[in-house]
Amino acid sequence: MTRLICVSSGKGGVGKTTVTANLGAALTQFGKDTVVVDANLTNPNLGFHLGVPLYPKTLHDVLRGEAHISEATYLHNSGLKVIPAGLSIEDLKSTSPNKLGGVLLDLVGEPDVVLIDSAAGLGREAIKAIESSDELLLVTNPNLPAVTDALKTANIAEECGTKVLGVVLNRIRKSPSELSVEEVEAMIGHPVIATIPEDKKVAESLAMKSPVVHHRPDSSAATELKKLAAHLSGSDYVPKAKKRNWITRIFGFLN
Numbered sequence: 001m002t003r004l005i006c007v008s009s010g011k012g013g014v015g016k017t018t019v020t021a022n023l024g025a026a027l028t029q030f031g032k033d034t035v036v037v038d039a040n041l042t043n044p045n046l047g048f049h050l051g052v053p054l055y056p057k058t059l060h061d062v063l064r065g066e067a068h069i070s071e072a073t074y075l076h077n078s079g080l081k082v083i084p085a086g087l088s089i090e091d092l093k094s095t096s097p098n099k100l101g102g103v104l105l106d107l108v109g110e111p112d113v114v115l116i117d118s119a120a121g122l123g124r125e126a127i128k129a130i131e132s133s134d135e136l137l138l139v140t141n142p143n144l145p146a147v148t149d150a151l152k153t154a155n156i157a158e159e160c161g162t163k164v165l166g167v168v169l170n171r172i173r174k175s176p177s178e179l180s181v182e183e184v185e186a187m188i189g190h191p192v193i194a195t196i197p198e199d200k201k202v203a204e205s206l207a208m209k210s211p212v213v214h215h216r217p218d219s220s221a222a223t224e225l226k227k228l229a230a231h232l233s234g235s236d237y238v239p240k241a242k243k244r245n246w247i248t249r250i251f252g253f254l255n
Contacts (some may be wrong), residue, residue: 002108005115005232006133006162007040009140010149012120015170016139018202018212019225021049023137026229028080030237035073035081037104039129040119041095044085045153050076051209052099053087058229059141060086060095063105069106078214081111106238113233122152129213131160138190139168142178149186166193168228173198196221 007023009016017040024036038046038059047053055074061067062083074082085091107114118129130136136157140150149168157164169184169192181192199221206214213222223239230237 003113003135004104004108004112004133005135005137006118006129006157007115007137007139008118008126008130008153008157009120009138009146010126010151010153011140011146014139014141014146015196015202016120017046017049017095017117019137019139019168019170019196021046021212022211022222022225023229023232024080024113024115025076025078026076026213026226027113027115027233029213029226030235032231032233033081033110034113034115034118035083035107035111036115037083037107038085039097039100039116039125041085041097041125042092042119044087046082046117047084047087049211050080050082052076052082052084055084057064058084058091059087061105062176063095063097063099065099069103097128100128104132105245111184122149122156126153126158127156130157130162133162135163135165136169137165138188139170140184140188141171142180142184144170144179147179147184147187154188154190161163164190165232166191168192168194168196170196170213171198172196172236180233193231194224196224196228225255 007020024034025166027034038044057067057072062069062072116129119125138150140146197220201216201219202212205215
């Protein structure tokens with residue numbers, strides 16, 4: 001049974017697309033036939049995260065009835081399948097998200113998981129992506145504005161009958177000013193199922209046009225993203241133990 005999972009945030013800049021791209025790549029590593037869909041019709045950038053920003057056919061063409069969804073589905077070198085959105089101003093002007101639900105239904109049956117990267121905010125595009133999905137993954141940062149917008153997104157999902165799987169707390173810096181996991185759960189009313197630290201390897205991987213789970217698979221962020229993929233897919237994943245440097249070993253011996 002294909003799972004249609006919307007990855008949403010309610011606020012831009014929290015790392016939603018980074019989570020979508022890497023979660024999709026990690027699910028593929030765990031043997032799940034996975035498709036990622038760029039449903040951000042206004043400001044799409046999923047393709048940049050995967051190193052292939054330009055495609056002959058896109059989701060915009062499908063929504064306009066000018067292509068079938070299969071024609072806009074591309075195989076990434078990782079094995080992940082990608083349905084990109086168009087980047088042109090004409091695409092922006094001429095495409096409505098109203099047919100998104102029907103388009104996504106055409107995917108049901110073959111893949112195990114379809115991850116829908118929604119638009120930022122809570123406009124028509126984002127709400128249509130939530131309505132068109134069976135499940136919702138909330139991505140937020142540990143600060144009050146981001147968590148407040150995530151709460152609004154959760155409320156909309158519940159009104160749409162879309163099941164909220166949980167919260168991905170992203171870009172954690174361990175600052176005293178940040179909200180704790182317990183505070184985030186109390187505010188949103190759903191469990192935090194992943195805690196992803198701020199990691200410079202993520203920015204590095206974006207510059208290299210490769211998901212961090214491939215570019216730096218043992219980095220802190222990649223490890224937590226793979227834990228999330230394991231959780232969602234019911235797979236087993238045991239992170240590799242990090243090697244301790246000689247200073248750490250000396251202090252460990254003295255202690």
